Amino acid sequence: MVRRTDIKRYFAAQLPKIILAPSGLIILVITYGFIAWTASISLSSSRVMPIYDFVGLEQFIRLWSTPRWYIAVKNLFIFSALYLSIATFFGLFIAILLDQRIRAEGFLRTVFLYPMALSFIVSGVAWKWVLNPGLGIQNVVRSWGWTSFTFDWLVNPNYALYTVVIAAVWQSSGFAMAIFLAGLRGIDNSIIKAAQMEGASQVRIYVSVVVPMLRPAFLSVVVLLGQIAIKTFDLTFALTNGGPGGATEMPSMFMFSATFERNQMAVGAASAMMMLAAVVAIIVPYLYSELRKPANDH
Structure with missing residues (x-):
């Protein structure tokens, strides 16, 4: 005979699942449902409206036959390489400095993390003001008397992409810093003390002992910033709108333009699926390495 207390315990144990089930179902439908819908559109001849x-x-062949897509992919590779390497370096450097238990550490952590609290649209608009030759750095320096000073990267096709890198690194370095700092604080101090007793310098300890132990933090930073780089749209849209002359167009902007401006919905969906494939190529190895850890530990 089932007792009332057993029923209460059962429902108490299942209550979190019952509460989260509607939200989980909605997320499942919205996320994976729209992925499936986008995949079906990419295999159709849709233009202005969906055609099932x-x-x-055919649309993937058409996509990879478009020179503009190759430019967008090239820009993404350059942007991702610079963004990941510079943001990772600055994040690690700042984390090591803060790990020295300096004064006002909490305040400095907040300062470095604050940019990540802003939307990329806000960052893009702010950096557009700073980098605009008629309003920002160039105008200010010339007003000080250096009339020959030139800093027109924002409107120069050869350098415009680097302005996007500057804005993205500024916004994400604090995020990388937080991950590295958490990793540094998780390292056993006895290991560092043992290295100090062996006569190793502070620089040597970080290069040979500490940094190699931050492999999980490095992996997390690369995965998280990598998927941000692939999906970058709002920052580029606000800062350069893909210009000048397509010099900063990314695959995400190509997808938006193809779908909503050039009436090529199927091509836009195909480009979205290629971006999804790139994100999956980054995330799957990370998940594999994380999920196999318990088995190895066992």
């Missing part, structure tokens, strides 16, 4: 026919990989 099947044309195979």
Whole structure:
């Protein structure tokens, strides 16, 4: 005979699942449902409106036959390489400085993390003011008397992409710092003290002992910033709008333009699926390495 207390315990144990079930179902439908819908559109001949026919990989062939797509992919590779390397370096450097137990550490952590609390649209608009030759750095320096000073990267096709890198690094370095600092604080002090007793310098300890132990933090930073780089849209849209002359156009902007401006919905969906494939290529190895840890530990 089932007792009332057993029923209460059962429902108490299942209560979190019952509460989270509606939200989980909504997320499941919205996220994976729209991924499936985008995949079906990429295999159709949709233009202005969805058409639920099947044309195979025609849109993907068309996508990779478009020179503008190759420019967007090239820009993404350059942006991602610079963004990941510089943001990771600055994040690690700041974390090591803060790990010295300096004064006002809490205040400095807040200062470095604050940019991440802003939306990329806000950052893009702010940096557009700073980098605009008629309003920002160039105008200010020339007003001081240096009339020959030039800093027109924002409107120069050869350098415009680097302005996006500057803004993105400024916004994300604090995030990388927080991850590295958490990793540094998780390292056993006895290891560092043992290295000090062996006569190793502080620099040597960090290079040979501490940094190699931050491998999980490095992996997390690369994965998180990597997927941010692939999906970058709002920062570029606010800062350069893909210009000048497509010099800063990314795959996300290509997708937006193809879908909503050039009436090529199927091509836009195909580009979205290629971006999804790139994100999956980053996340899957990370998940694999994380999920196999318990088995190895066992």
